[in-house]
Amino acid sequence: MSSITKQVIQLSAEVPSELGGQRLDQVAAQLFSEHSRSRLAGWIKDGLLTVDGSVLRPRDIVHGGALLELNAEQESQGEWVAQDIELDIVYEDEHLLVLDKPAGLVVHPAAGHADGTLLNALLHHVPGLENVPRAGIVHRLDKDTTGLMVVAKTLEAHTSLVAQLQARSVSRVYEAVVVGVITSGGKVDAPIGRHGQQRQRMAVVAGGKPAVSHYRVLERFRSHTHTRVKLETGRTHQIRVHMAYVNFPLVGDPVYGGRFRIPPAASPTLIQTLKEFPRQALHARFLELDHPVSGERMKWESPLPDDFVWLLSLLRQDRESFEQ
Template identity: 80%
Template sequence: MSNDSDLTIQLNAQVPTALGGQRLDQIAAQLFGEYSRSRLSSWIKEGRLTVDGEVVRPRDIVHGGAVLLLEAEQEAQGEWIAQDIPLNIVYEDEHLLVIDKPAGLVVHPAAGHADGTLLNALLHHFPDIINVPRAGIVHRLDKDTTGLMVVAKTMQAQTRLVEQLQKRSVSRIYECIVIGVITSGGKIDAPIGRSSSQRQRMAVTDGGKPAVSHYRVLERYRSHTYTRVKLESGRTHQIRVHMTHVGFPLVGDQLYGGRFRIPPAASQTMVQALKEFPRQALHARFLELDHPVTGQRMKWESPLPEDFVWLLTLLRQDREAFVG
């Protein structure tokens, strides 16, 4: 177990028989999954991660029953800078915070987005979060997806939230507006991996990771459907890929959306709103999880953003104009 300090790591684990016979770095990645492979490899080389008290190399084979001991200092993650970017915090205590992310905010620095991200904002709001892996970010929302995200403020909270996500006990429910009229709800069980033809796209592919989404109809319009989607897994672009896979891409999705669908004889305002919707119409509406320290079940709801509400209003007006 970890000791009281968030900066000192003391963990031990016995290698299960099923993992025996693999390289040390491979076993460590599975037993201490909250740390990156590169970080674990560095600790092995530095002698901070030992096998039965012995210092060995990352590539050395370890047998079942061996005891791994990790004693290390948690260092700041990367060369990130704190930036005073406003955050819409809907809940906060000493262990976690829940934010309502606006459209256009990138979650984590990457190529092309070195700063100006949610991570930079978190470092300004709570500087100690630099000692938590990925600054406490345990799941992500795409840049233009709005809504609820939980962030861990301590190592303990981070580890337990990651465990909950892996066990699928975190409930994440999204709402979206899709192109096409869905007759009834359903389940999409289709693995997702990176597209072989376009690297920035994900796709349903045989070699992908398991992904399950459940969707149901909230409202139908002449050529669109207001839909609620519950995630079992959390793959990159999962809802966008899955809904496109079953023939109902999201309104405004530049990457997966395909052609516009304009209801016949629709008003000019309606046509313009559909054509110019600036992002995928996707909102993380509900978040429910067990508090990582108290164990209490907690639930949050985020109101729909203005652009989403406006589009729904126009779709309803269009439907009513053609009833009968």
């Protein structure tokens, strides 16, 4: 196991006159913006963020000219093993990295997956990530979903990326092959929560968290559609749940796939591929966000993986053979 290490954080700032008269937690959030409000409030309550050497409460008023001093330690976020697992890194600088996740890689350790995860690989690639919440992972992809993910390498980047995700300013666009022929694009605005009986599943439920997906048609086949889905929110299994909810479940989805469908008189190769497709046909194709430090708008694209390309080529052949 990796030993727990601590990152010493020492910061000081004088309260400018224009911030005088505000609550301590509000002033601290503006002067030390690389840290989240909740983290700063915790440090204030623990007496680690002082005003002119005195311990105050988060709601206490501070005046212009006061000196804020922060002396804190950020403990590593867990006793996780760093493992040398190959990563397909698309972009990296000192603040963040963007990677292309393969199918079969679990993102975060959990019951049944104590190691061998993306998090373990990240700790080996960037050891300092043990001092960042969840080792810098700010959003997830399901084990068998492929494509682009962004990881924060510093606390400052983590705070910025979480805020962008909450503000819905991160653009995440996926491609999927679904069962059924979609006539036109649409929007699914349906709340998602835990399934009432099967706790491992998510479902559209009345008391769930707001969830919005936009889908459009890229290519139609005889019994399937290649679609592009843009997320407004990022709920667990969102695209899989939403597309099944509108009766266009993903090919190969073992949980939400529903009734198996084969085009009439399809070739044996296509039938076998559809029956044995080893995962949900879902790929995180495009990612766009503001750089957490420079503010520059950045975008990345990931090519479709081989199994996805093969499936599309067979569906295309099937359609063309019946058009002649």
